[in-house]
Amino acid sequence: MKLIIFILSLTSITACSELGVKPWERNVLAKPEMSLDSTPLTSALDDHTYFSKEASSGGRGFGGGGCGCN
Amino acid sequence: MKKHKKITMALAVATSSLMSVTPDVHAEESADIGDWDIDAAVLYYTESDRVSAFEPVISAKKQIDTDESISLKLTLDSLTGPSANGAVPSINPQTFTRPSGNNGYTTSANETPLDDTFKDTRIAFNASWEQALTRMTRLTLGGNISNEYDYLSLGLSAVVAHDINQRNTTFTTGVSFANDTIEPEGGLPTAFGVMQPSGTLQPRQTDSDDKTIFDVLFGVTQIIDKDSLFQVNYSYSQADGYLTDPFKVISVVDGVIGLPIIEDATTNLSQVVYENRPDSRAKHSVFTQYKRNIIGDVLDVSYRYMFDDWDINSHTLDFRYRLKTSETTFWQPHLRYYQQSEADFFRPYFISGQHPGEGTDNVYATSDYRLGEMTTYTVGLEYGEKYHDHGWSISGEFYLQSISEPTKKVGQLVQQELYPDVDAFMLRFSYDF
Amino acid sequence: MFRTISLIGFMFFFSLTNCYAQSENLNLDQYKGQVIYLDFWASWCAPCRQSFPWMNQLHKEYTDKGLVIVAVNLDEQRNEAAHFLKTNPANFKVIYDQDGKLAEKYKVQGMPSSYVFDRAGQLIKTHVGFKNKDAVEMHNFIVSLLNK
Numbered sequence: 001m002k003l004i005i006f007i008l009s010l011t012s013i014t015a016c017s018e019l020g021v022k023p024w025e026r027n028v029l030a031k032p033e034m035s036l037d038s039t040p041l042t043s044a045l046d047d048h049t050y051f052s053k054e055a056s057s058g059g060r061g062f063g064g065g066g067c068g069c070n
Numbered sequence: 071m072k073k074h075k076k077i078t079m080a081l082a083v084a085t086s087s088l089m090s091v092t093p094d095v096h097a098e099e100s101a102d103i104g105d106w107d108i109d110a111a112v113l114y115y116t117e118s119d120r121v122s123a124f125e126p127v128i129s130a131k132k133q134i135d136t137d138e139s140i141s142l143k144l145t146l147d148s149l150t151g152p153s154a155n156g157a158v159p160s161i162n163p164q165t166f167t168r169p170s171g172n173n174g175y176t177t178s179a180n181e182t183p184l185d186d187t188f189k190d191t192r193i194a195f196n197a198s199w200e201q202a203l204t205r206m207t208r209l210t211l212g213g214n215i216s217n218e219y220d221y222l223s224l225g226l227s228a229v230v231a232h233d234i235n236q237r238n239t240t241f242t243t244g245v246s247f248a249n250d251t252i253e254p255e256g257g258l259p260t261a262f263g264v265m266q267p268s269g270t271l272q273p274r275q276t277d278s279d280d281k282t283i284f285d286v287l288f289g290v291t292q293i294i295d296k297d298s299l300f301q302v303n304y305s306y307s308q309a310d311g312y313l314t315d316p317f318k319v320i321s322v323v324d325g326v327i328g329l330p331i332i333e334d335a336t337t338n339l340s341q342v343v344y345e346n347r348p349d350s351r352a353k354h355s356v357f358t359q360y361k362r363n364i365i366g367d368v369l370d371v372s373y374r375y376m377f378d379d380w381d382i383n384s385h386t387l388d389f390r391y392r393l394k395t396s397e398t399t400f401w402q403p404h405l406r407y408y409q410q411s412e413a414d415f416f417r418p419y420f421i422s423g424q425h426p427g428e429g430t431d432n433v434y435a436t437s438d439y440r441l442g443e444m445t446t447y448t449v450g451l452e453y454g455e456k457y458h459d460h461g462w463s464i465s466g467e468f469y470l471q472s473i474s475e476p477t478k479k480v481g482q483l484v485q486q487e488l489y490p491d492v493d494a495f496m497l498r499f500s501y502d503f
Numbered sequence: 504m505f506r507t508i509s510l511i512g513f514m515f516f517f518s519l520t521n522c523y524a525q526s527e528n529l530n531l532d533q534y535k536g537q538v539i540y541l542d543f544w545a546s547w548c549a550p551c552r553q554s555f556p557w558m559n560q561l562h563k564e565y566t567d568k569g570l571v572i573v574a575v576n577l578d579e580q581r582n583e584a585a586h587f588l589k590t591n592p593a594n595f596k597v598i599y600d601q602d603g604k605l606a607e608k609y610k611v612q613g614m615p616s617s618y619v620f621d622r623a624g625q626l627i628k629t630h631v632g633f634k635n636k637d638a639v640e641m642h643n644f645i646v647s648l649l650n651k
Contacts, residue, residue, distance in 0.1 A: 020238030020293050023613045024577040024606045028297050028363045030547035033392055033400075036291065036301055036359060038370075041111040041127055041143075042465075042500055048125075048147075049115060049496065053471060055410050055441050056376040056384045059357035061303040063208075063231035064240030064291025069548050069614045070137050070202065070632035103553055103635065135635050136550040205613075205632065236612060 023068060030067035037062050107131045111500035118493050120184065121151040137202035145194040152186035156318040156437040157342050158419050159183065159486045160330050164340040167265050169317050170256045171272040174337065182490060185317065192218045198227075206233045212246075223250040229287075242289040242303075250311075253278035258316050261346035262426045262433075265319060267334045273344065273428055281311030297363040307353040314347040320437045325421040328481025343425050345436040347415070353378040366394040381414035382441065399455050404467065406448035413441040418476045418488050439489050443474040450496070460503040467496040529573070529598060529605055531624060537569045538648045539620040543606055545577045546587035548614040550633040555591040557638050561645065562595040568649050569622070575600045577614075617641070621648050 021029070028034060037043055037060065051057040108130050115123040129143035155166060157177075164177045168187050177183040198212035208231045216223040225248030232241045252258070256272065263273025289303035319342035322331050331341035359372035370390040377383040387407045394400050415434035426433040447470045454463030473489035531539060542558065544551040562572050572595035578584040579601060588597070600606060609618060613631040619641075621627050628644060630637070 019295070020235055021296050022603065022606065023236050023611055023616075024543065024545060024603050025296050026293075026614070027545065027547045027579055027583075029293065029299065031363075033368050034299075034361060034363060036299070036361065039463075039500070041109050041129060042113075042498060044145075045111060045113045045125060045127065045498065049113070049123075049469075050408070053440060053469075053492075054384070054408060054444070054446065055378075055380075055382045055413070056353075056355070056374070056386065056408075058285070058307065059303060059305055059355035059374040059376065059386075060359075060372075061242055061244070061287055061289035061291075061301060061305075061357065063229070063242035063289065064233070064237075064301065065293065065299050065361075067548055067614065068233070068237035069550050070205070070634065136553055136632070137634055 026067050029065055030069075034065065036065050103133045103135060105132070107133075107502075109500070109502040111498060114497045116495055117151070119152075120492065121149060121153045123150075124148045137208075139200050141196075141198045141200075143194075143196040145192075145196075147192040147194070149190050149192075152184035154439065155183050155185040155342075156320055156345060157183040157340060158321040158323065158330065158437075158483060158488055160340070161482050161485070162329065163338065164330060165338045166319070166340065166342065167268045167272065169254065171266070171270075172268060174268040174339070176338075180486065182487075190218055192216060192221075194223075203230075206237070207231070214248075220253045220255060221250065223248060225249070225283075227285075238293040240291040242287065242291070244285075244287040244289075246283075246285045248283045249280060250283070251278060251280045252312060252316070254316055258312070258314075259344035260429050261314070261431050262343045262435075263428045264333060265339065265342045265344070267337045267339050279312035281309055281313060283307065283309045298361060300360040301358065303355075303357045305355045305357070307351075307355075309351045309353075311349060313349060313351055314345060315436070315438055316344070318345045318436060318438045319343060320345055320417060320425070320435055321419045322422050322425055323419050323483065324481065325423075326481055328479065328483040331422050341422075343420065343428075345438065346426075346431065346434055347436055348380065348434050351378055351380055368392040368394075380441070382411055384408065384410035398457055400453070402452040402454070402465075404448065404450040404452065404465075406446075408446040408448075410444055412443040412474075416442050418442075418479075419483070421480070439471075439473045439492075442489065444471055446471045452498075454500075460501070462499070462501045464500075465496075465498045467498075469494040469496060529575070531573075531620060534571045534573075534620075535624050536622055537571045538565075538622055538645060539618075539624075540570065540572045540645065541609070541618040541620065542572065542574045543577055543600075543609070543611050543614065543616045544574055545614060546583040547578075551615045552587075552591055553635065554615055554633040554638075555593060557633075557642075559592075559594050561642065565645070565649060570645065570649060572596065573598060575605055577601075577603060577606055577611075619645065619648065622651065 032038055110128045112126040125147045127143065127145040129141060131139055131141040133139050159180055159182050161179055163179050164183060165174050166183060167174050175186060194214060194216035196212065196214040198210055200208060200210040202208050210229045212227040214225045225246060227244060227246035229242060229244035257274035257277045258279055260273040260275045266272050285305060285307045287303055287305040289301060291299065291301045293299045322341040322343060323329060324331060333339045333341040353376060355374055355376045357372065357374040362369045372388045374386040389405045390402055392400050392402045413436065415436060417435040418437050448467055450465055450467030452463055452465035455461060471492040475487065475489055558572055561570060574593060574595060574597045576584045576597060576599050581599065615633050617630045618626055619628040630641060
């Protein structure tokens with residue numbers, strides 16, 4: 001049930017064409033610190049630590065954001 | 071000194087094969103075609119009176135063309151110090167047998183039993199290759215291998231990212247597959263086998279076993295405006311095979327006075343049975359993250375909800391604020407809140423006569439606090455400097471694990487704290503050039 | 504007398520504001536008879552760094568054969584563009600479009616974008632992105648237009 005709601009909300013996001021910027025307006029998004037995983041080494045270290053001390057892991061994704069070049 | 075393999079730490083490598091994939095390239099940070107972009111970090115983790123870990127990691131990324139890159143990463147993980155074996159504390163001192171079966175260790179009165187045969191070094195290697203398939207679609211393939219004294223993990227992953235709407239929306243789909251082989255010294259214990267005095271035959275089943283982990287991820291990243299974006303992911307993880315922690319035990323205590331039963335009077339060996347977990351686990355996670363630029367500062371908040379078929383569900387809330395103090399310096403406070411419910415087979419201890427018989431594979435129980443009900447808090451602060459061709463940062467974090475104490479306890483256990491808080495400090499240094 | 508002074512003053516003031524205009528006007532008619540390579544770039548665009556040496560090379564080889572390169576900068580801050588040009592110098596013409604009006608006019612789809620016009624001033628080719636793999640093909644295409 002939760003899954004169905006989630007998928008429906010995903011499809012509604014893509015219907016929002018109000019959101020977004022022009023290809024030349026990505027100067028801020030192109031900054032390394034604005035990347036969704038801006039420090040992959042340290043986030044991997046953290047994930048490893050929490051995985052070995054807690055019962056949950058992962059979930060984080062990547063892809064998207066950034067300069068959107070090419 | 072007998073080695074004691076740390077399964078759960080090594081497990082992290084297998085399930086993180088999707089996570090080891092490199093993120094998108096950024097102009098200021100990216101190397102020109104042909105150069106290697108190097109990142110290094112080291113983590114020093116220490117728990118009060120318990121385990122310590124020293125973990126250096128180095129990665130190198132090379133741009134082959136503007137739309138193609140490869141990335142390599144090497145991680146070393148050195149673990150020392152004791153950790154809880156799952157038995158309960160007692161008003162009397164206790165003895166336990168080491169995993170090898172050759173010698174024993176003692177626990178003082180009113181202390182949490184800790185197994186200190188904990189020295190292991192793990193080495194892990196990840197490689198990934200990213201290539202644009204079409205202008206709007208990118209493929210990343212990854213592989214990883216991790217090895218410890220008696221543990222081997224091999225994994226492969228593939229991630230496809232597709233953009234629409236002038237790259238304002240990105241759909242990500244990823245799959246990963248890993249196989250882990252465990253071959254601990256002394257062999258794997260029999261489910262609910264009773265620990266025997268050192269020097270005698272221990273209840274063991276096989277020398278080695280393995281498990282397979284399959285992960286799939288679906289994500290959507292959406293640019294909101296010039297200064298912000300968010301991401302929502304759903305992931306599913308299926309693990310099958312040997313999922314038990316081979317050296318965690320559960321105390322058997324007297325039903326009235328709560329004292330651990332003495333298994334062997336001559337050595338003062340407490341009666342403990344080896345734990346047993348199901349041979350499959352299905353996890354679902356929903357993760358969402360929001361990042362916003364605020365006059366040069368960056369706000370980063372994320373939330374993850376996880377639920378699985380062991381009846382564990384958890385909430386993770388993470389907050390970071392990167393404060394830009396100059397063109398080259400920043401401070402970043404960090405707060406993390408985590409809460410989980412206990413596994414449906416969580417048993418802090420057994421009353422004498424009520425534990426499953428040796429070899430009962432289809433009944434499950436664990437007293438490992440990591441599958442118990444707990445809340446954890448992390449508070450940290452990072453300072454860093456960033457120049458056009460290099461940068462570094464240092465961070466210190468306090469991590470407190472507060473595990474729920476069982477409400478109904480018998481006898482002397484009422485006076486004992488079965489699950490004291492575990493506090494740790496993490497020091498991290500990173501450098502990139 | 505007074506009218507002349509005020510007219511001159513007005514023209515002076517007007518030309519001043521044009522100097523600091525956020526978007527320069529681009530009149531491609533002045534290049535009729537030449538092949539035009541119009542490029543849109545920004546300092547934060549990594550593939551743009553790779554494209555500059557390639558454009559410099561084209562400029563060096565084919566300017567006297569009738570090639571004009573016009574690179575339109577889309578940085579919001581002029582100093583970011585200046586910083587980029589220090590480490591990635593351009594021998595070709597660079598103009599500034601801070602407000603993105605030219606980018607809108609040419610309907611830029613991604614960064615960088617290039618538009619190739621033939622000697623008659625017709626837009627012949629549009630390309631998004633910069634890859635070493637594609638650069639050779641683009642080079643040959645430009646040469647074929649120059650030879651017409």
